[in-house]
Amino acid sequence: MTTEPLRRMPLRPFDRAAVGRLLATTAEEPLFHPTTALYRFFDGQLRLLYVGVTGQLCERWPKHRRKAEWWSAAEFVAVEHWRAMHLALDAERHAIRTELPLFNRRSRTAGA
Known part of the structure; x- marks a missing residue:
């Protein structure tokens, strides 16, 4: 089992002002x-x-736009593609604990 993303x-x-599918670049969208x-x-x-982790980026990001207090500050994004959701969720928990994003609330403690 791998612990590295399929594609980074x-x-x-x-x-952040782009609409729906335009949140992804033309090269990224098919992926x-x-x-x-x-x-x-x-x-x-x-x-x-x-x-964050999702199975549907083009649906999840518009939800962030509507609800996330950090959205107006977002200027850059980096995406990793993972083989399985459980691997991505493990990587997300690790990233939140070690990289300490300013707005994540869950997975900050070892028991989360």
Whole structure:
């Protein structure tokens, strides 16, 4: 069993005002359906805002736009594609504990 993502997309500028499917670049979009992805959003100073996992990036990110208090600060995003959801969730928990994103609330403690 692997603990590395299948594909790691490079950090890129992020257009938080883009609509729906345009949140992904033209090159990324075909890779996002369906996929298990771990994503990290960063602000303009590359401070880690949020780490998340989803099976549907193009559906999850618009939900963040509507509800997440950090969305207006997001300027960069990095995405990793994982072979299985349980591996991505393990990687997410590890990232939250070790990278300390500013807005994640769950998985901060060892028992979460």
